[in-house]
Amino acid sequence: MTVLWVITVCIALTHGVGLTAGRITGVWWWVCLVAVYSMAAIALVCLAGLMFSDPGVVPRAEATCFPIPKEVQRRISDGSHGTHDSAGNIVDGDRSFCVRCLVWRNNPDPHCCGGPCVQARPHHCRICNRCVLHFDHHCGVFGRCIAGSGLHGNMKYFVTIIAVGYGGFFLSLVTAIAGLVARATREGGWEDQ
Secondary structure (H helix, E strand, O other), X not given: OHHHHHHHHHHXXXXXXXXXXXXXXXXXXXXXXXXXXXXXXXXHHHHHHHHHOOOOEOOOOHHHHOOOOHHHHHHHHHOOHHHHHHOOOEXXXXXXXXXOOOEEEEOOOOOOOOOHHHHOOOEEEOOOOEEEOOEEEEEOOOOEEEEEXXXXXXXXXXXXXXHHHHHHHHHHHHXXXXXXXXXXXXXXXXHOO
């Protein structure tokens, strides 16, 4: 709803105030109109990408859930699995077992020297209760984990929607002010029909 509200405000400021009430004409009318509706379309595409794309969740499958480490099996059989938050993850070579969501996660090479694989480290999102690769944060506005690197995950949609939101609001504000100033300084001012 936040994205739809921002799109509505930007279109209302640009189209309603700047172009209609302010009566901006000529090439600038088309430039402002195409720009604001293009930004709105890009924001809607990014919103769909955020809502429906996979951020990089470690899937729950037989390959990622088994074998269950003996320590975890013991805690489950004892009924003490509810105390998993105080227990650390179990590391086995180049992978680790998340004791919260019960999946094996591949860890990056520890000798990577700070390259992109360091960011690939899996992280457990306590809100979604799942492990995500390239985890950045859990966004309360979109209700999703924001994660990814390059073309993977949903980070590209998140960064684009934020940039388009600021750009669209700036364009709308400038267009509205320019339209009102142009209307006020035109011969006849506000009474001009």
